[in-house]
Amino acid sequence: MTLMKHLMGAAATLALTAGVAAAEPAIIFDLGGKFDKSFNEAAFNGAERWAKETGGTYKELEMQSEAQREQALRRLAEAGANPVVMTGFAFGDVLSKVAPDFPETKFAIIDMVVEQPNVKSVVFNEHEGSYLVGMMAALASKTGTVGFIGGMDIPLIRKFGCGYAQGVKAVNPDATVVLNMTGTTPAAWNDPVKGAELAKGQKAQGADVIYAAAGGTGVGVLQAAADEGILSIGVDSNQNYMHPGKVLTSMLKRVDNAVYEAFKEGEALTPGINVMGLANDGVGYAMDENNAPLVTPEMQATVDAAAEKIKSGEIVVHDYMADNTCPAATF
Amino acid sequence: MDYDTLLQLLGSTLRLGTPLLLACLAGLFSERAGIFDIGLEGKMLMAAMTSAAVAALTGSVWVGLAAGIAGSLLMAAIHGIASITFRGNQLISGVALNFIASGITVLVAQSLFRQGGRTPPLAGDARFSPITLPFAEELQAVPVLGPLYHDVISGHPILVYVALLCVPATWWLLYRTRFGLRLRAVGENPAAVDTAGISVIAMRFAAVAITGVLCGLAGAYMSTALQAGFGREMTAGRGYIALAALIFAKWRPWQALGATMLFGFFQALALRPDVVQGVAGVKVPVSALDALPYILTVLVLAGFVGKAIPPRAGGEPYVKER
Numbered sequence: 001m002t003l004m005k006h007l008m009g010a011a012a013t014l015a016l017t018a019g020v021a022a023a024e025p026a027i028i029f030d031l032g033g034k035f036d037k038s039f040n041e042a043a044f045n046g047a048e049r050w051a052k053e054t055g056g057t058y059k060e061l062e063m064q065s066e067a068q069r070e071q072a073l074r075r076l077a078e079a080g081a082n083p084v085v086m087t088g089f090a091f092g093d094v095l096s097k098v099a100p101d102f103p104e105t106k107f108a109i110i111d112m113v114v115e116q117p118n119v120k121s122v123v124f125n126e127h128e129g130s131y132l133v134g135m136m137a138a139l140a141s142k143t144g145t146v147g148f149i150g151g152m153d154i155p156l157i158r159k160f161g162c163g164y165a166q167g168v169k170a171v172n173p174d175a176t177v178v179l180n181m182t183g184t185t186p187a188a189w190n191d192p193v194k195g196a197e198l199a200k201g202q203k204a205q206g207a208d209v210i211y212a213a214a215g216g217t218g219v220g221v222l223q224a225a226a227d228e229g230i231l232s233i234g235v236d237s238n239q240n241y242m243h244p245g246k247v248l249t250s251m252l253k254r255v256d257n258a259v260y261e262a263f264k265e266g267e268a269l270t271p272g273i274n275v276m277g278l279a280n281d282g283v284g285y286a287m288d289e290n291n292a293p294l295v296t297p298e299m300q301a302t303v304d305a306a307a308e309k310i311k312s313g314e315i316v317v318h319d320y321m322a323d324n325t326c327p328a329a330t331f
Numbered sequence: 332m333d334y335d336t337l338l339q340l341l342g343s344t345l346r347l348g349t350p351l352l353l354a355c356l357a358g359l360f361s362e363r364a365g366i367f368d369i370g371l372e373g374k375m376l377m378a379a380m381t382s383a384a385v386a387a388l389t390g391s392v393w394v395g396l397a398a399g400i401a402g403s404l405l406m407a408a409i410h411g412i413a414s415i416t417f418r419g420n421q422l423i424s425g426v427a428l429n430f431i432a433s434g435i436t437v438l439v440a441q442s443l444f445r446q447g448g449r450t451p452p453l454a455g456d457a458r459f460s461p462i463t464l465p466f467a468e469e470l471q472a473v474p475v476l477g478p479l480y481h482d483v484i485s486g487h488p489i490l491v492y493v494a495l496l497c498v499p500a501t502w503w504l505l506y507r508t509r510f511g512l513r514l515r516a517v518g519e520n521p522a523a524v525d526t527a528g529i530s531v532i533a534m535r536f537a538a539v540a541i542t543g544v545l546c547g548l549a550g551a552y553m554s555t556a557l558q559a560g561f562g563r564e565m566t567a568g569r570g571y572i573a574l575a576a577l578i579f580a581k582w583r584p585w586q587a588l589g590a591t592m593l594f595g596f597f598q599a600l601a602l603r604p605d606v607v608q609g610v611a612g613v614k615v616p617v618s619a620l621d622a623l624p625y626i627l628t629v630l631v632l633a634g635f636v637g638k639a640i641p642p643r644a645g646g647e648p649y650v651k652e653r
Contacts, residue, residue, distance in 0.1 A: 033563075035447025180602065184618045191567040192558050194602070197343055201602045204339040216562045223452070223559050242452070
């Protein structure tokens with residue numbers, strides 16, 4: 001029976017590959033790895049969702065070093081994968097070089113804009129999601145001081161911090177936002193020990209809610225906040241479950257939706273820039289049973305009301321990357 | 332800067348300085364015996380992974396600590412065999428071990444737990460909890476010294492106190508025992524030690540093993556005391572800072588304590604740019620503070636602050652007959 005199924009499956013695959021319109025999509029995960037509990041894992045979940053719903057298969061590749069990027073892209077494109085989706089801004093330079101060599105292949109890149117006729121660039125309005133969790137932080141804070149811990153000091157992370165600070169000030173104009181970056185090298189993404197010390201330092205400055213946008217370093221921030229009895233906010237994926245009752249919420253970045261959509265469009269992928277914001281469920285905040293006791297209905301109502309205003313354009317959250325300045329905070 | 336802030340900084344210094352201190356003492360034993368060890372980082376990383384993984388599986392942090400030391404000892408043994416028995420280049424062996432540790436820790440953690448190269452979060456007995464020293468609460472009312480004792484000296488996991496005790500122990504072992512004299516002699520003039528009928532190979536292996544144990548403590552401290560689990564590359568270059576501290580301390584135990592705590596203090600300062608700005612009056616870039624340990628080390632190496640003379644036979648494999 002299973003043999004039969006296999007044979008039929010094989011026959012079906014053959015039939016599919018014989019047809020022109022049946023190229024497999026492919027995804028390349030960035031250095032953090034497929035199971036990073038955050039960014040790449042969300043992309044993986046999106047790909048899996050597509051595979052489950054359509055019964056299709058896809059190719060995948062995990063980056064092991066910086067030097068592999070171009071080779072990986074070329075190999076997948078040459079193997080006939082279409083579209084090729086990649087996660088992470090670091091693919092930007094390589095893709096702008098490789099994309100013109102494969103005009104028949106469609107590419108999608110997440111977190112970066114690459115202007116080529118066969119590339120779809122998906123970027124997120126992280127500042128809008130961060131604004132909402134910033135409001136949440138200010139509403140939950142008793143001391144009037146909240147913290148932000150970024151990973152590597154790059155404009156993208158400042159965009160998170162800037163949106164967060166604006167959200168905090170929207171609720172409480174007198175609130176203090178303590179901003180820290182873990183470092184200036186890629187090691188800053190994987191230093192939970194330093195993240196924990198930063199969190200303790202921010203607590204000493206009075207912060208009682210800390211938002212971590214720092215990859216693996218954030219694990220240390222969430223841990224230290226739980227140890228010290230203050231609240232933390234997760235990022236990218238829903239991290240509420242990591243310390244139930246101690247994580248106020250998580251800023252969601254729906255990378256899974258972006259990958260799912262790209263796979264679904266297949267070879268008909270529309271090139272151009274696709275901005276995923278609050279309005280099209282690209283970003284948001286996480287509610288589940290782990291943080292339900294921490295968030296009162298009033299808090300949720302206030303934040304949801306602001307979300308509606310952002311969607312309608314009544315509130316405009318300043319994007320740090322637009323002009324490299326922030327009205328609510330200095331870096 | 333008020334007193335509370337200073338205490339917070341000093342507490343942070345002790346937490347951040349402890350892994351540096353352990354790794355620095357580890358390097359001290361190895362280099363004093365004439366074996367350069369670039370691989371402190373890799374040993375710590377290995378110990379961090381094995382201790383967190385075993386603590387997660389068994390639920391006991393002590394079993395985890397033993398496993399961490401065993402993992403680090405294994406790396407030390409490879410370094411020893413490569414550079415003592417087979418007289419390979421010590422620097423190359425150390426660098427290779429760092430690369431191996433960086434990859435294998437993630438690989439093992441991933442195949443054990445399927446959590447992206449992390450170990451599951453530790454809680455309860457699977458983690459070292461802070462211990463309160465006697466009279467910490469009672470003495471808190473004493474002005475100045477009371478809060479210092481309560482906030483800075485008391486309330487750390489046991490490994491911090493072990494690390495501090497390792498300093499006098501190292502001094503005593505190196506300068507007051509026959510073993511220490513021989514160990515230092517092996518690093519300065521192995522031929523003389525050999526002439527006296529003592530095995531240079533055995534002395535060097537003993538030193539490398541002590542290095543393994545101390546790096547094991549450092550790694551276990553990071554993943555089971557400071558943090559509650561292992562994460563990819565979580566040592567984040569601390570093995571190299573410890574090497575810099577070793578040069579800064581001119582290969583001496585008490586100075587190693589001073590150097591690592593100074594470097595720890597710089598790291599703690601780098602985490603509080605607001606304090607630096609308050610004291611200095613100008614905004615100092617965080618990366619400048621991060622670079623301070625290295626700048627100081629270069630100054631020492633260049634001979635501006637005393638002279639750093641490494642053990643004379645360091646880096647050279649011992650060949651009995653030339």
